[in-house]
Amino acid sequence: MKEILQQIKDVVVAGFKEAGYDEKYGMVTLSNRPDLCQFQCNGAMAAAKEYKKAPIAIANEVTEKLTGNPMFSKCEACPPGFININLCDDFIADFVNQMANDGERFGVDKVVAPKKIMIDYGGPNVAKPLHVGHLRSAIIGESIKRTARFMGDEVIGDVHLGDWGLQMGLIITELKLRKPELVYFDENYDGAYPTEPPFTISELEEIYPCASGKSKEDETYKEAAMTATYELQHGRRGYQALLSHILNVSVSDLKKNYEKLDVTFDLWKGESDAQEYIPDMVQKMKDDGFAYISEGALVVDVKEETDTKEVPPCMILKSDGASLYNTTDLATLVWRMKDYNPDSVIYVVDKRQELYFTQVFRCAKKTGIVPADKNLYFVGFGTMNGKDGKPFKTRQGGVMRLEYLLKEVEDKMLEKIKENGTMDDEMASVTAQVVGLSAVKYGDLSNQASKDYIFDIDRFTSAEGNTGPYILYTIVRCKSILSKAGARSFDGDILPAHSESERALQLELTKLMASLTAAYEDMAPHKICAYIYDLANAFNRFYHDTKILTEEDENVKASYLKLLNVTRGVLEKSIDLLGFKAPERM
Ligand code: ARG
Numbered sequence: 001m002k003e004i005l006q007q008i009k010d011v012v013v014a015g016f017k018e019a020g021y022d023e024k025y026g027m028v029t030l031s032n033r034p035d036l037c038q039f040q041c042n043g044a045m046a047a048a049k050e051y052k053k054a055p056i057a058i059a060n061e062v063t064e065k066l067t068g069n070p071m072f073s074k075c076e077a078c079p080p081g082f083i084n085i086n087l088c089d090d091f092i093a094d095f096v097n098q099m100a101n102d103g104e105r106f107g108v109d110k111v112v113a114p115k116k117i118m119i120d121y122g123g124p125n126v127a128k129p130l131h132v133g134h135l136r137s138a139i140i141g142e143s144i145k146r147t148a149r150f151m152g153d154e155v156i157g158d159v160h161l162g163d164w165g166l167q168m169g170l171i172i173t174e175l176k177l178r179k180p181e182l183v184y185f186d187e188n189y190d191g192a193y194p195t196e197p198p199f200t201i202s203e204l205e206e207i208y209p210c211a212s213g214k215s216k217e218d219e220t221y222k223e224a225a226m227t228a229t230y231e232l233q234h235g236r237r238g239y240q241a242l243l244s245h246i247l248n249v250s251v252s253d254l255k256k257n258y259e260k261l262d263v264t265f266d267l268w269k270g271e272s273d274a275q276e277y278i279p280d281m282v283q284k285m286k287d288d289g290f291a292y293i294s295e296g297a298l299v300v301d302v303k304e305e306t307d308t309k310e311v312p313p314c315m316i317l318k319s320d321g322a323s324l325y326n327t328t329d330l331a332t333l334v335w336r337m338k339d340y341n342p343d344s345v346i347y348v349v350d351k352r353q354e355l356y357f358t359q360v361f362r363c364a365k366k367t368g369i370v371p372a373d374k375n376l377y378f379v380g381f382g383t384m385n386g387k388d389g390k391p392f393k394t395r396q397g398g399v400m401r402l403e404y405l406l407k408e409v410e411d412k413m414l415e416k417i418k419e420n421g422t423m424d425d426e427m428a429s430v431t432a433q434v435v436g437l438s439a440v441k442y443g444d445l446s447n448q449a450s451k452d453y454i455f456d457i458d459r460f461t462s463a464e465g466n467t468g469p470y471i472l473y474t475i476v477r478c479k480s481i482l483s484k485a486g487a488r489s490f491d492g493d494i495l496p497a498h499s500e501s502e503r504a505l506q507l508e509l510t511k512l513m514a515s516l517t518a519a520y521e522d523m524a525p526h527k528i529c530a531y532i533y534d535l536a537n538a539f540n541r542f543y544h545d546t547k548i549l550t551e552e553d554e555n556v557k558a559s560y561l562k563l564l565n566v567t568r569g570v571l572e573k574s575i576d577l578l579g580f581k582a583p584e585r586m
Contacts, residue, residue: 001098001107003517004510005030005039008085011069012041012062019061021047028085030511037074037084038507044081055081089496092506097494099509100566106573108513110152111520118156118336119145121348122258122265125162126250127171127208130257130402132392132455133350136381139444141348142263142579143525144379150577151520156340159254161270163247164328167208169229171246172239173221174211175199176228184238193238197245201253204246230322233275243272257402262437262579274331278323281331281369282316290367291316302362311355314363329360333369344375346523351380351450379523382452384444392455410436412461413469423585431583435469436461438580442468445578446529463586466533471575474536475582477543478568485549487561494566495559501542505567508538512570516577525578532574539567 005028013026025043032040044059051058059077066075066083074086099107121141124134141157148155175198176185182198183189199207215222232239251268258264282298285291290300296319303311316327336345347357357378364370386392392400414432417423423431443460447453463469497503515531518524548564551557572582 001095001102001109001513003513004095005514008039008071008087011066011071012043012083012085015062015066016043016047018065019058021051021058021062031084036078037086039085039087041083041085042081044077044083048081059083087507089503089506092503092510093494093496096506096509096563096566099512099570100490100494100562104569104573106512106566106570108150108516114152114154115343116154116156116340117148118158118340118342118345119148119348120158120160120345121145122159122263123162123349124159124254125167126254126270127167127204127246128162129205130254132384132400132402132405135261135402135405135440136384136444136449137348137350138258138261138263139441139579140379140381140449140525141346142261143441143445143528143577144346144348144523146577146579147516147520147525147528150573151516156267156342157265158267158269158336159265160332161247161251161254161268161272163243163250164233164271164275165325166225166229167212168232168243168246169225169227170211170215171204171207172228172232172242173225174207174214175242178207184242186238187236189238193241197249198242199245199249201249204249247272260403260406260437261441262581269332269335271328271332274328274335275323277331277334278327281334282327285316285367288367295319300363300367302359302366304362311358311362314359316363326356326360326363330364330367330369333360333364337370337374342374344377345370346377346379348379348381351382354378354380377523379449381449382447385452385454387454387456389454406436406440409440409457409461412436412457413439416461416463417586427585431586434581434583435472435586438468438472438575438582440468441578441580442471442529445525446533448524448526466529468580469586471532471536471571472582473586474539475568475571475575476584476586478539478564478571479582479584481548481564482561482568485557485561487565490558490562490565492555492558492562494563495556498556499542499545501538501545502563505535505538505542505563508535509566509570512574516574519577528574528578532571535567535571 009026009028012028013023016026017023025047026041027043028039028041030039031037044055044062047058048055056077056079059081063075063077063083066072069075071088071091072085073088074084076084078084119141121137122134123137124130145155145157179198184193211225215225228239232243282291285300291298294313297315298317299313299315301313314326315324317323333345336342349357361376364376365372370376384392410432413436414428417428417432439460443455444453446466459465460467461469463473497506511531515527519527546560548557548560551560575582
């Protein structure tokens with residue numbers, strides 16, 4: 001369906017042309033004075049300069065051409081030269097009917113030229129527990145992925161595990177200390193290694209912080225870990241076997257955690273998968289004259305003339321020849337291009353890594369790893385803070401683990417549900433999970449991603465205000481009215497609005513397309529949140545003003561129910577794109 005603003009614009013543009021003015025002045029926006037009109041055109045003000053005429057004179061000439069158009073109930077020139085527009089109730093209702101009759105798409109067309117997109121998000125580090133810092137990447141990335149898919153793009157989500165580097169050497173060193181008899185440490189062993197891992201996930205999670213602590217205090221321990229890392233990276237069989245155990249145990253635990261978050265990845269690739277591409281990549285950078293030695297390290301210059309801040313060279317290899325986080329990210333782009341050839345790659349990562357990604361992106365383009373016509377995007381997110389304004393911590397002051405955080409929110413929800421006392425225990429706990437997830441995800445996504453935000457459990461779990469539970473509450477309200485009415489099919493039409501609040505609700509529904517398009521193009525899930533908050537408010541106002549179930553006129557009642565159902569559908573589709581669901585009851 002053609003977007004509603006576009007439909008209005010087409011008519012207004014024609015009006016300008018007919019009155020003898022350039023069509024570029026026919027721009028239309030939502031009104032910033034909804035008390036006066038629904039839409040407005042300020043083009044006459046701009047045209048005044050070119051045509052050396054009073055803006056109001058131009059506005060009058062244009063509105064003269066537009067009056068009588070069946071789309072508008074009002075189209076008037078207002079001093080000093082605005083054109084205020086209201087749509088006809090029939091036109092709005094007709095638009096909403098088309099949305100309602102369009103299945104799961106609600107009138108939103110797929111993009112004309114779909115792209116292949118790869119999204120790098122999640123980014124958990126193997127053997128270290130998921131913490132709230134990884135939460136944002138998973139939540140935002142999942143929503144960007146779902147939105148792009150809905151708009152018709154082919155999207156591949158890659159978790160990009162942090163599975164390469166010193167943490168592996170640390171774990172191996174600690175394990176060797178604890179269980180030196182394990183066959184993995186016997187350099188003369190050339191048989192097959194056991195298929196059962198020599199540790200559980202809880203052991204693994206305890207080993208890493210222990211080893212990391214020791215290495216900070218004990219130089220020899222640290223050196224042993226570095227040696228183990230080096231040997232692992234240079235093919236020591238026993239260590240590679242340990243690495244795959246660490247990976248397996250860790251990944252199956254991670255999958256459980258992501259499942260709780262309703263986050264899924266198409267690829268479970270990691271930093272280690274990029275290593276085989278490094279030697280050729282580095283050689284080519286040297287051969288092509290991009291990489292040179294500076295202070296012992298191999299670097300590529302990436303500064304540009306227009307830079308206002310210094311962008312240091314991208315370091316490819318350290319002076320001892322070891323690869324870095326950069327090297328791995330560049331080599332990852334090598335296989336991404338070779339195996340998938342996406343049109344763009346989107347990275348959803350902490351905004352503190354922005355300069356780093358600027359270097360990586362420029363280096364990848366400059367050296368030809370990524371062709372010039374491809375796009376690399378960095379979606380940087382801010383920090384999740386506690387109520388004290390400092391990065392979110394546990395009560396004991398440690399890093400909050402994701403599963404505890406979710407549990408805390410769920411418990412809070414459960415408390416509230418039990419206070420209402422209308423559900424049995426099992427239903428209450430399932431509902432608490434569903435609603436709790438909405439609280440966490442909406443609390444995050446309703447902020448512009450790049451901003452820091454305060455994780456406020458009391459506010460996020462409240463059923464009032466701009467929260468996930470409020471949106472779910474609205475959906476559940478629609479569902480419960482529909483089920484009380486026994487409404488199953490919606491054959492009739494939504495009639496032109498009977499009241500101001502109904503008109504406002506219908507008008508709000510028409511904005512779905514523009515909101516989703518903006519959220520998609522700007523990779524900005526908060527735009528979906530802002531839209532559904534307005535929509536939920538418009539619905540609740542309508543609901544409070546309107547007797548729906550007791551409406552005597554059957555046609556009007558059927559129209560209300562269909563309107564309710566499309567509101568429910570649009571809200572449910574939108575929260576699906578945000579990455580959560582609504583329960584049946586609350
Ligand atoms: N593992 C990294 C971290 O915990 C995030 C990875 C982000 N993605 C990337 N391609 N570098 O900070």
